Amino acid sequence: MECGLIGLQGVGKTTLFTALTAHSVAVQVGSMKPNMGIAPIPDPRLAKITEFIIAQKVIPATLQVVDLPGVPTGGSNLNTVLAHIRNVDALCQVVKCYENCDPASDLGAMDGELIVADMVVVEGAIEKAGRTAKHGDKDALKRVEVLTKVNELLEEEKPARDGDWDESDRAILKSYGIMTSKPMLYVANVSEDDVNGESEAAQYVAKYANDNGGESVAVCATLESEIAELDDADQSEMLESMGLIEPAVGPLARALNTLLGLSTFYTAGEKEVRAWPIPKDAPAPQAAGVIHSDIERGFIRAECFHVEDLFALGNEKAIKDAGKLRSEGKNYTMQDGDIVNFLFNV
Ligand SMILES: Nc1nc2c(ncn2[C@@H]2O[C@H](COP(=O)(O)OP(=O)(O)OP(=O)(O)O)[C@@H](O)[C@H]2O)c(=O)[nH]1
Ligand SMILES: [Mg+2]
Structure with a gap:
């Protein structure tokens, strides 16, 4: 921007x-x-x-x-x-x-x-x-x-x-x-x-x-x-x-x-935690494209949970156990505050 x-x-x-x-x-x-x-x-x-x-870098x-x-x-x-x-x-x-x-x-x-x-x-x-x-x-x-x-x-x-x-x-x-x-x-x-x-x-x-x-x-x-x-x-x-x-x-x-x-979505792993701005109501593949065009092109699905779930439950395992880890397809509308892992294949 x-x-x-x-x-x-x-x-x-x-x-x-x-x-x-x-x-x-x-x-x-x-x-x-x-x-x-x-x-x-x-x-x-x-x-x-x-x-x-805990990540090595915060961007x-x-x-x-x-x-x-x-x-x-x-x-x-x-x-x-x-x-x-x-x-x-x-x-x-x-x-x-x-x-x-x-x-x-x-x-x-x-x-x-x-x-x-x-x-x-x-x-x-x-x-x-x-x-x-x-x-x-x-x-x-x-x-x-x-x-x-x-x-x-x-x-x-x-x-x-x-x-x-x-x-x-x-x-x-x-x-x-x-x-x-x-x-x-x-x-x-x-x-x-x-x-x-x-x-x-x-x-x-x-x-x-x-x-x-x-x-x-x-x-x-x-x-x-x-x-x-x-x-x-x-x-x-x-x-x-x-x-x-x-x-x-x-x-x-x-x-x-x-x-x-x-609005903003996040990616979070051991290497880095990062914030990404996207147009409100962007579909998941468009959000993936902000990271890299290959991820948009080869988009399979988005595994995501919301920041509030992380703050309430503390870790990914607890989020999964609580059924809050979602698997979303290409028609998913991104929510402000989603933490996402995109699966793709090119
Ligand atoms: N008292 C006060 N002085 C300010 C403030 N902001 C800027 N100034 C002063 O106003 C003068 C001009 O500030 P600049 O930031 O250069 O203004 P500018 O809009 O970039 O100026 P041009 O690029 O020449 O158009 C400087 O001497 C600043 O110190 C403020 O909030 N309070
Ligand atoms: Mg100036």
């Missing part, structure tokens, strides 16, 4: 990137270079599995993060900035909610810029697809139809995500990298004395997200970037003293999972 950090200039994107990926990036305000990194997603269930199944699911240069309002080079993230699955918009801030104006400006950037793309694309459609090309006709609907929304200053799209429409939107069609997580970058986002500014962002089909979280980017540099013991102590339960990447990644409709 990949997400792009966007926002106006100097609102704390690079600071948040540093916190999420624990990469130390020399914070260069105004830099035009995107930063890329990987954030491990903290997962309390994964940690608990390893209390029951969490990860979030790929791209930190972009700030978007100048009324900027002509916006499409160059956004070109780096046309292919991401979701956007995180950082909104300044500390010191002198005006989230209402910033949100309006940033979302306005995205609408304008999409209009530029859509106009060009309609023209091009229109020319191909003239020769009776069905695909091109479909593209023109979708793009025209997007254009109507944009002209009403609405994001493309407000439209009613089916799966094939979504594939078209994705192929053109329509920014306003991507799921949006609004990140209120709050001050150190408002880590739970209770200030008026942070509350405004939460309401705006809710009204605009997005999700929101409150994060104090500077504090989180300091926390990310500590070792585990100091980290827990610092979090506790700030009244936080876990680093911000936890709530942030969970909000993204919700937006993207993802």
